[in-house]
Amino acid sequence: AQSVTQPDIHITVSEGASLELRCNYSYGATPYLFWYVQSPGQGLQLLLKYFSGDTLVQGIKGFEAEFKRSQSSFNLRKPSVHWSDAAEYFCAVGPGYSSASKIIFGSGTRLSIRP
Amino acid sequence: EPEVTQTPSHQVTQMGQEVILRCVPISNHLYFYWYRQILGQKVEFLVSFYNNEISEKSEIFDDQFSVERPDGSNFTLKIRSTKLEDSAMYFCASIGALYEQYFGPGTRLTVT
Numbered sequence: 001a002q003s004v005t006q007p008d009i010h011i012t013v014s015e016g017a018s019l020e021l022r023c024n025y026s027y028g029a030t031p032y033l034f035w036y037v038q039s040p041g042q043g044l045q046l047l048l049k050y051f052s053g054d055t056l057v058q059g060i061k062g063f064e065a066e067f068k069r070s071q072s073s074f075n076l077r078k079p080s081v082h083w084s085d086a087a088e089y090f091c092a093v094g095p096g097y098s099s100a101s102k103i104i105f106g107s108g109t110r111l112s113i114r115p
Numbered sequence: 116e117p118e119v120t121q122t123p124s125h126q127v128t129q130m131g132q133e134v135i136l137r138c139v140p141i142s143n144h145l146y147f148y149w150y151r152q153i154l155g156q157k158v159e160f161l162v163s164f165y166n167n168e169i170s171e172k173s174e175i176f177d178d179q180f181s182v183e184r185p186d187g188s189n190f191t192l193k194i195r196s197t198k199l200e201d202s203a204m205y206f207c208a209s210i211g212a213l214y215e216q217y218f219g220p221g222t223r224l225t226v227t
Contacts, residue, residue: 032214043206043220044158051214090158094214102148102160102171103208103216 002027004093004106012112015083021076021109023065023091032094033074034103035065039087047089050074061085086113117141119209119219127225131196136222138190138207144217147190148208149182151175152221158206164190197226 003026013019025031033050048059055067065076074091091106120139128134140147149161162172164182181193190209194201207219 034216036218041223044218046216046218049214049216092158102163102173104160105150105158107157 002104006106006109008109010110014114019078019081023074025093034092035076036090037087083113119217121219125223136192140209144209144211146210149192150206151203153203202226
């Protein structure tokens with residue numbers, strides 16, 4: 001069965017520090033992988049996506065993620081966080097063979113920024 | 116940048132009442148979805164819609180729920196008889212042929 005695991009429920013980092021949010025997926029075929037960000041009371045904004053090709057994907061707001069098939073991981077990184085990055089981050093997976101199928105979301109990681 | 120819109124932003128209704136949540140997807144997109152997020156929980160898939168019919172639905176999407184695209188632009192989710200546990204944020208998503216994805220801002224449904 002498809003699943004996404006985000007092992008960290010809540011992470012706090014200092015402003016200016018680097019960030020890595022973990023995501024592991026379970027999927028039988030080559031997946032499509034996504035990271036979304038959600039500010040309190042807001043909708044979901046797509047940060048980046050991986051479909052194929054280069055395993056290091058650049059996204060918006062200075063985020064990047066690396067697809068590691070051998071580890072079934074798609075961790076999100078940012079070299080230097082800003083206070084405005086405080087939000088909930090969701091990793092998600094979709095089937096690579098069909099764009100009509102649903103996306104499975106992880107349970108999310110809440111990011112807090114220490115001044 | 117194109118965007119998905121949803122109305123209303125917040126809906127308060129009494130238990131047992133019918134609600135209709137509305138979404139206007141990106142005009143040239145082909146696949147449409149509804150997801151929900153109970154407060155503090157993960158985003159859950161409800162239903163996908165393609166070519167004017169449901170292509171997939173979750174176990175959450177029981178007979179109380181229905182979707183339609185009545186006029187080629189709006190995409191609606193109807194809950195016939197709301198329950199307290201239907202209180203959640205409901206997101207519409209619109210996905211184009213190249214799998215570019217856009218989520219709407221959500222409708223917060225509160226059932227009292």
